Each structure stands twice: as C-alpha cells, then as structure tokens.
Amino acid sequence: MTAYIGRFAPTPSGFLHFGSLVAALASYLDARAAGGQWLLRMEDLDPPREVAGAQAGILQALDNYGLHWDGEVEHQSLRHAAYEELIQRLFQQGLAYACTCSRKQLEGTHGIYQGTCRNAGHDPHDAAIRLRVPELTYHFIDRVQGRFEQHLGHESGDFVIRRRDGLYAYQLAVVLDDAWQGVTDIVRGADLLDSTPRQLYLQELLGLAQPRYLHVPLITQPDGHKLGKRYRSPPLQADQAAPLLVRALHALGQAVPAGLARASVAEVLGWGVAHWDAACIAKVQALPEADLPSVSGLSL
Known part of the structure; x- marks a missing residue:
C-alpha cells in the first residue's frame, strides 16, 4: 500500500478562523492516525486578494494549535x-481554448459555461483559457459524504484554468500540486465537494493517480453563511487553542470525554490521534x- 500523505492548503486571503481549524484538524488527525505525513501548502495564487501578514499569521496559528507539518x-x-x-x-x-467572454456575458448562466468561445x-x-470537458458524468466515493457525481457538460461546462488577468486557476493548480507532492488523501471542507469531478477529469486527462477524498461539514453562522474570511469570522486566538481544539473535535463528531476540556493542547491532540474515527463525522455538508x-461552556 502507498504510504499516507495528507496536506492542508490554506489561502492567505485572511487569517485562520474556527471553520479553518475544523478542516485543518480533520486533515491532521487523519494523517497522524494513519502514521502518515501531513504537508502544508500555501495556495497563494491570487495576490490581489492576499491580506498582508496572513501567511505568517497562518503559520503562527498552526504552531500555536500544535498542528505541526512535515517538511518545508x-x-x-x-x-x-x-x-x-x-x-x-x-x-x-x-x-x-481562449475565451474572451466578459462577466456581463456570463450573467444568468448559473456558473455553467455555455461554450460561446x-x-x-x-x-x-x-483571454482566459478554458479546458474542454466531455459530456460525461464523473463520480467518486467520499469517505464521509458517500457517492457524489456530476455531469461535467450539464453541471459545470468548460472551466477556466488560467484567468484573463493571467492568474492561474485553483482547479488546475490543486491537481498538479497534489500529484507533485504525492498526496494520497485529501481532507477538506464540503464547499469543495462539487469541484472534485472537475479535478477527477484533470487527473484522468493527465494520467495522474486519484487520491482518496474526505469532505468535512462546513461550520455555518446563524445567517447560514459559512464561517469565512469574507464574513469577518474572528481569527484564531492563541490563548483559546485547547478549548477550540476540543470544540473542533465535537464538530467532527468525535466522542470527546468531559475531562478533555481541561487538557493541554498536546493532550487534546494526543487524544484526537489515538481515538480518531472518520466514520463519526456527520454526513452533512453544513453544520451550524x-x-x-x-x-465558555467547556469548564476550563
């Protein structure tokens, strides 16, 4: 069997928040419980959206929360x-092929490209560069969400792999980099579930191995929006590391013992690795x- 290689790949468009922590912790525990590597990749593809100091802040937050990565x-x-x-x-x-369609021309397509160019x-x-997609359905079995399928022609359309401004698109970069780093297991948020069929097509087209996938539920705010940088979700605080890790374990459906609320960061992570059970994660795409x-209710 291929040795487990996992990864966490944050975007430095802001600082890590609780939703980020849930995804990072799931990825970390899955890798460590399998005796595998856990890599860190900064997905800094979009300089105009990058927040000053975010890269350093992300690294510091992961360190504060005991989520130490392997290698550079x-x-x-x-x-x-x-x-x-x-x-x-x-x-x-x-x-x-090259696409010159403007945002105005793409309005009303619900994100499904009509093949104009x-x-x-x-x-x-x-011009933007789009990848031609086949009129085929791609599916995979997610370790939590189960079977997921998408007809690329009907539900995606030809998708952008390089933007008109010259910036490279996520779908292309993530597939190429996961293969380059030898990633065998991808654990990430459920907001990327519907991106996966496009990535499967790229993997097939390039002759790359298909990783295993596990998509964890998004953490949502009272208004239904996911916790995220654009909604100014509060960044992770160093002095809240242990209780927030415990809270993240609850979000991941783990059977957390009451005494863990008073444990140190190292003890919380040690328990998490020893008792990790991905099958306990809720089969939902969002969790309030x-x-x-x-x-404050964890009796610290």
Missing part, C-alpha cells in the same frame, strides 16, 4: 512555470456553529 512549506506562487507549461500543452493539443479560435493573449459547545 510549499508555495503555489513558485509553481507558475509548471502551470504555464501544462496550459501550453493542453492548448496545443486542442484540449483548451469553444470553436472561435481566439488568440490566447488577453450554534449547535456546538461554546468555548
């Missing part, structure tokens, strides 16, 4: 040459934060 931190911003080489190859093979033969300069124990 990789940065997607240093991988542009690999992305461009692949895009040029796909373009030359007729598998990708598919056979237009536009010059790739000052209000349903979880509050930090």
Whole structure:
C-alpha cells in the first residue's frame, strides 16, 4: 500500500478562523492516525486578494494549535512555470481554448459555461483559457459524504484554468500540486465537494493517480453563511487553542470525554490521534456553529 500523505492548503486571503481549524484538524488527525505525513501548502495564487501578514499569521496559528507539518512549506506562487507549461500543452493539443467572454456575458448562466468561445479560435493573449470537458458524468466515493457525481457538460461546462488577468486557476493548480507532492488523501471542507469531478477529469486527462477524498461539514453562522474570511469570522486566538481544539473535535463528531476540556493542547491532540474515527463525522455538508459547545461552556 502507498504510504499516507495528507496536506492542508490554506489561502492567505485572511487569517485562520474556527471553520479553518475544523478542516485543518480533520486533515491532521487523519494523517497522524494513519502514521502518515501531513504537508502544508500555501495556495497563494491570487495576490490581489492576499491580506498582508496572513501567511505568517497562518503559520503562527498552526504552531500555536500544535498542528505541526512535515517538511518545508510549499508555495503555489513558485509553481507558475509548471502551470504555464501544462496550459501550453493542453492548448496545443486542442484540449483548451481562449475565451474572451466578459462577466456581463456570463450573467444568468448559473456558473455553467455555455461554450460561446469553444470553436472561435481566439488568440490566447488577453483571454482566459478554458479546458474542454466531455459530456460525461464523473463520480467518486467520499469517505464521509458517500457517492457524489456530476455531469461535467450539464453541471459545470468548460472551466477556466488560467484567468484573463493571467492568474492561474485553483482547479488546475490543486491537481498538479497534489500529484507533485504525492498526496494520497485529501481532507477538506464540503464547499469543495462539487469541484472534485472537475479535478477527477484533470487527473484522468493527465494520467495522474486519484487520491482518496474526505469532505468535512462546513461550520455555518446563524445567517447560514459559512464561517469565512469574507464574513469577518474572528481569527484564531492563541490563548483559546485547547478549548477550540476540543470544540473542533465535537464538530467532527468525535466522542470527546468531559475531562478533555481541561487538557493541554498536546493532550487534546494526543487524544484526537489515538481515538480518531472518520466514520463519526456527520454526513452533512453544513453544520451550524450554534449547535456546538461554546468555548465558555467547556469548564476550563
């Protein structure tokens, strides 16, 4: 069997919050419980959206919470040459094409590209590059969510692999980098569940191995929005590390003993690794934060 290699891949468009912690902890525990590696990759593909100090803040927060990674931190911003080489190859093979559609033209499509530029033969300069998708259904068995499938032509359409402004798209970079790093298991938030079929197609197209997937529920606010940087969710505080780790274990459905609320960070993580059971994670894509124990209610 291939040795387990997992990863956590945050975007430095803000600081880590509780929702990030749940995903990071699930990824960390799954890797450590399997005796595997846990890698860290900074997905810094979009400089205009990057928040000053966020990269350093993310590293510090992970360290404060005892989530120590293996090896060096990789940065997607240093991988542009690999992305461009692949895009040029796909373009030359007729598998990708230039798209000049504006946001205005794409309004009302519900995110499903209608193929307007598919056979237009536009010059790739000052244009987005889209990957042609087959009229096929791709499916996988998620370790928590079960079977998930998507017809790429009907539910996605040809998708962008390089933006019009020259920035590389997530779908391309994540597939290439997971293969480059030898990642065998991807544990991440359920907001990326419907991205997976596009990634499966890219893996097939490039002859890459398919990792195992586990998508954990998103933590949502009272208004139904997921905890996230754009909604100004509070960043993780160092002095709340142990209780928030316990709360994250509750979010992941683990049978947390009452005494763990008074434990240290190392003790919480040690218990988590020893008792990790991914089968206990709720088979839902969203979990209200209000349903979880509050930090103040953990009898610290």
